[in-house]
Amino acid sequence: MAIETIVTPELISRYTQAGFWGQRIWTDYIDATSERASSRLALVDSAGRLTYSELRRAIDRLALHLLDLGIKKEDRFGLQLPNWREFVLMRFALAKIGAVAVPLPADWRRKEVEYVLGATEATGVLIPAGFRGREYVPEYEEVARALPALRTRLVTRADGGLPAGWRALADLLDDPIEARCPRDLLRSLRPGPNEVDLIVTTSGSTAAPKLVVRTPNCFLTTTRQFVEHRGLLTERDVVAGLAPVARGVGYWIGVAAPVVAGCAMALLEQFTPEAALQWIAQTRATVAIAVPAQIIKMLQVPDLERYDLSSLRLFVNGGAAIPPSAAEEIERRLGCTTMSARTARSRAASRPARRSTTPPRSGFGRSDDCSREWNCASSTTRGARCRPGRRAKSPTVDRICPWAFGEPRTPTGNCSTPRGGSGAATSASSMRRGT
Numbered sequence: 001m002a003i004e005t006i007v008t009p010e011l012i013s014r015y016t017q018a019g020f021w022g023q024r025i026w027t028d029y030i031d032a033t034s035e036r037a038s039s040r041l042a043l044v045d046s047a048g049r050l051t052y053s054e055l056r057r058a059i060d061r062l063a064l065h066l067l068d069l070g071i072k073k074e075d076r077f078g079l080q081l082p083n084w085r086e087f088v089l090m091r092f093a094l095a096k097i098g099a100v101a102v103p104l105p106a107d108w109r110r111k112e113v114e115y116v117l118g119a120t121e122a123t124g125v126l127i128p129a130g131f132r133g134r135e136y137v138p139e140y141e142e143v144a145r146a147l148p149a150l151r152t153r154l155v156t157r158a159d160g161g162l163p164a165g166w167r168a169l170a171d172l173l174d175d176p177i178e179a180r181c182p183r184d185l186l187r188s189l190r191p192g193p194n195e196v197d198l199i200v201t202t203s204g205s206t207a208a209p210k211l212v213v214r215t216p217n218c219f220l221t222t223t224r225q226f227v228e229h230r231g232l233l234t235e236r237d238v239v240a241g242l243a244p245v246a247r248g249v250g251y252w253i254g255v256a257a258p259v260v261a262g263c264a265m266a267l268l269e270q271f272t273p274e275a276a277l278q279w280i281a282q283t284r285a286t287v288a289i290a291v292p293a294q295i296i297k298m299l300q301v302p303d304l305e306r307y308d309l310s311s312l313r314l315f316v317n318g319g320a321a322i323p324p325s326a327a328e329e330i331e332r333r334l335g336c337t338t339m340s341a342r343t344a345r346s347r348a349a350s351r352p353a354r355r356s357t358t359p360p361r362s363g364f365g366r367s368d369d370c371s372r373e374w375n376c377a378s379s380t381t382r383g384a385r386c387r388p389g390r391r392a393k394s395p396t397v398d399r400i401c402p403w404a405f406g407e408p409r410t411p412t413g414n415c416s417t418p419r420g421g422s423g424a425a426t427s428a429s430s431m432r433r434g435t
Contacts, residue, residue, distance in 0.1 A: 003074060003100070003196045003213060005196060005213055005215070007194050007215060007218075012194050012217075015217070020217075020221055021193065021194070021217040021220075021221065022193065022217070022220070023192075023193055024193060024216070024220070025095065025190070025191065025192075025193050025197070025216040026092055026095050026197070026216055026220075026256070026259055027059065027092050027095055027096045029259050029260055029262065030042075030052065030055060030056055030059065030092060030259060031056060032262075033052045033235075033262035034052040034053045034055070034056040037052060037235070037262065038051065038052060038053035039051050039052075039053065040052050040235070040262070040264075041238070041264040042054070042055040042264060042265070043055060043085055043088060043264065043265050043266075043267070044238075044264060044265070044266040044267070044283055045083065045084055045085045045266070045267040045269065046084070046269040047084070047085060050085060052262075055088070055089075058089050058173055059089055059092045059093045059096060060093075060096070060178060060186060061172070061173060061175075061176065061177060061178055062089055062090065062093035062169075062172060062173060063093040063094075063096040063097050063186055064177045064178055064181050064185065064186065065172040065175070065177055066093060066094065066097060066099065066152075067097055067185075067189075068177065069124075069152050069167075070151075070152065071094070071097065071099050071123065071124060071152060072097075072098075072099070073097065073098035073099065073189070073191065074098065074099065074100060074195075074196070075099045075100065075122075075123045075124070076099070076100045076102050076117075076120040076121060076122040076123060076199065077090070077094050077099055077100065077101060077102060077122060077123065077124040077125065077126070077152070078102045078103075078104055078113070078116070078117050078120075078122045078124070078125035078126070078150075079091065079101055079102065079103045079104065079125075079126050079246070080103075080104040080105070080106060080108065080113065080125065080126070080127050080128075080136070080246070081106060081126065081127070081128060081156070081245075081246070082106040082128065082131050082244070082269055082270065083241055083244065083245050083250075083254075083267035083268055083269050083270075084128070084156070084157075084267065084269065085267070086126065086156045086157075086169060087103070087245050087246070087255075087267075088245075088255060088265070088267075089173075090126050090169075091103070091198075091255070092259075094197070095191070095197045095198075095216075096186055096189075096190070097186070097189050097191075098189060098190075098191035098195060098197070099197075100120075100196055100197055100198065100199055101197065101198050101199070102116065102117070102120050102122055102198075102199045102201075103198075103200060103201070103245070103246040103247065103251065104116060104117075104201065104246060105201075105244055105246045105247055106128075106131055106132075106244065106246065109139070110139055110142060110143060112208075112209055113139075113140075113143060114143050114146055114147065115208055115209065116201060116209055116211065117143065117147055117150060118146075118147055119211060120199055120211065121149060122147070122149070122150060123149055123150065123151055123152060124150065124151065124152030124153065124154070125140065125150055125152070125153055125154070126154040126155075126156060126169065127140055127153075127154075127155055127156070128155070128156055128157055129155050129156070129157055129158035129159065130157075132270065136155075137155060137162065137163065137166065140153065141163065144165070153165055153166045153167070154166070154167055154168075154169050154172075155167070155168055155169065156168070156169040156170065157170075158170075193215065193216045193217045193220070194215050194216075194217055195215060195216075196213050196214065196215055197214065197215065197216055198213075198214040198215075198219065199211050199212065199213055199214070200212050200214060200247065200248075200251075201247065202247075202248075219252075219256060220260070222252070223252065223256045223257050223260050224260060226252075226253070226257055227257055227260045227261045228260075232257075232287075232314065232339075233257055233258065233260075233261035233263055233287065234261060234263065235261060235262040235263050236263065236286070237258070237261065237263040237264070237286045237287050238263065238264045238265075238266055238283055238284060238285045238286050238287070238311075239253065239254060239257065239258045239263065239264065239265050239266065239285065239286075239287045239288070239289065240266045240268065240276075240279055240280050240283060240285035240287065240288040240289070241253075241254030241255065241265055241266060241267045241268060241289055242254075242268050242271055242276045242279070242288055242289060242290040242294055243271075243289055243290050243291050243294065243318065243319070245267060248318060248319055249289055249291070249316070249318025249319055249341045250289065250291075250318075252318075252341070253287075253289035253316050253318065253341060254267065254289050266279065266283040266285055271294055273294070273297040273298040273300065273301050274301060276288075276290070276294065276298055277298060277301060277304065277307040277309070278307065280307070280309055280311070280312055281307045281308045281309060281311075284311040285311060285312060286311055286312060286313050286314070287312070287313065287314045287315075287316065288312060288314075288315050288316065289316045289318060289341070290315070290316075290317065290318075291317070291318060291319035291320065292317060292319065292320050292321070292322040292323075292326070295315070295317060295322060295326060295330065296322075296326055299326060299329050299330065299333065304333060305333070309334050309335065309336075310335070312334055312335070312336045313336050313337065314336055314337050314338075314339060315330050315334060315336050315337070315338045315339070316338075316339050316340075316341050317338060317339070317340055317341065318340070318341030319341075321340065322338075322340070
C-alpha cells in the first residue's frame with residue numbers, strides 16, 4: 001500500500017524556497033560526520049562504543065543485507081527494541097534504502113504489536129531475543145501466524161539457535177556483503193527528503209495506538225531548530241538517552257538531534273534512577289533527556305550528590321510538563337540548566353545553553369506571531385484558539401501554531417483526514433496522514 005501524505009509539490013516548493021526544507025536526509029549527516037571526523041564517538045550503549053566511521057559502516061552493511069533479503073522502498077519494518085545500538089543501526093539502514101521504520105516500545109505486548117504491524121502492513125521486524133526476563137521470539141511466532149506479510153524476521157543478541165524463519169542480526173553485521181555489491185548501489189537508491197521514512201506511534205485519545213507519518217524534512221525542521229538555531233547541541237556533546245528511543249523525545253533528543261549535531265548518543269538500556277545517575281557520570285554526558293516521572297525519581301535518590309554530574313550542562317524534559325519545583329531542584333542539585341523539549345523548539349526557551357544570538361536568514365528567525373496564511377490550530381494557555389496573525393500566548397500546548405515555534409511544522413493527522421481529528425485509527429485510514 002502506497003503511503004499518502006499532504007506533502008504536495010506546492011508545499012515542498014514553498015518551504016524549500018523559504019529555507020525551512022532542504023535536500024538532506026538523516027544518513028547524509030552520518031556520512032558527512034564520518035568523513036570529516038571518522039574517529040569521533042558516535043554511540044555508547046551497554047554493548048560498548050562506536051565511532052562515526054564504525055556506525056556508518058554498520059549502517060551501510062545492514063542496508064545492503066536488507067536489500068538482499070528483499071526489503072524494498074516504502075516497505076514498513078517494525079523495530080521493537082530497548083535502548084540498544086541495533087535500533088539506531090536498523091533505523092538508518094532502512095532510511096538509506098527508502099524503507100520505513102516503525103518503532104515499537106519494548107514493553108508492548110502482542111495486542112498492540114499485532115495491531116500496529118498489521119495496520120502498517122509491515123513486511124519485517126527486528127526484536128531482541130530477550131529483555132527484562134521476557135522471551136520475544138515465542139510471542140512473535142504467534143504474531144507472524146496472524147500476519148503472514150511479516151516475512152523478514154530478525155533477532156538481535158540471541159545466544160542459541162533460532163526457529164525456522166528467523167535470522168540473527170549479528171550474522172548480517174559480521175558478513176561484509178559490501179565486497180560483493182556495486183560500490184554505488186546505496187547511493188543510487190538514496191530516497192528523497194520528502195518521502196516517508198518513519199511511522200511513529202502515539203496515544204492519548206484512543207484505545208488503539210495512533211500512527212503518525214514522518215518525512216526527513218518534517219522531522220529535520222524541528223531537529224535543526226533545536227540544534228542549529230537554538231544552538232543546544234554541538235559536536236562536542238554527549239547526550240544521555242534515558243527515555244525510550246522508540247517514542248517521542250527519547251528518539252528526537254536521544255537519537256535524531258545527536259545525528260544532526262554530529263555528537264555522541266549514550267543510550268541507557270534500562271532505567272532506574274540510580275542507573276541513570278551512574279550513566280550520566282560514567283559517560284560524562286553533557287546533555288540528558290528524560291520524562292517527568294524519570295526525573296522526579298532521580299531527584300528522590302537519597303545520596304544523589306555522590307554521583308559526579310559535573311559534566312552535565314543541560315537537562316531536557318519531554319513528554320509532559322514538569323513541576324516548576326522539580327525544575328528548580330534539578331538546577332540547584334545537578335548544577336545544570338533544565339528545559340522543556342517543547343519549549344526548546346520555541347522562541348521562549350528559558351536560558352538555553354549556547355543560545356544563538358543571530359538567527360539565520362531562513363525562516364528560523366521569524367517572530368512568534370502566527371503566519372496570516374495559516375488557519376492556526378493552536379491553543380493559548382486558556383484554551384482559546386489563536387487567530388491567524390495573532391501572537392500565541394504560550395508555546396506549551398499541543399498543535400501549537402507552526403509560526404509560534406518559528407518553523408512550518410505541518411500538522412499531522414490522527415485519523416482518515418490528513419489534517420487530523422479525533423477517533424480511533426483503522427488499518428484503512430491510519431496511513432493517510434500528513435507529515
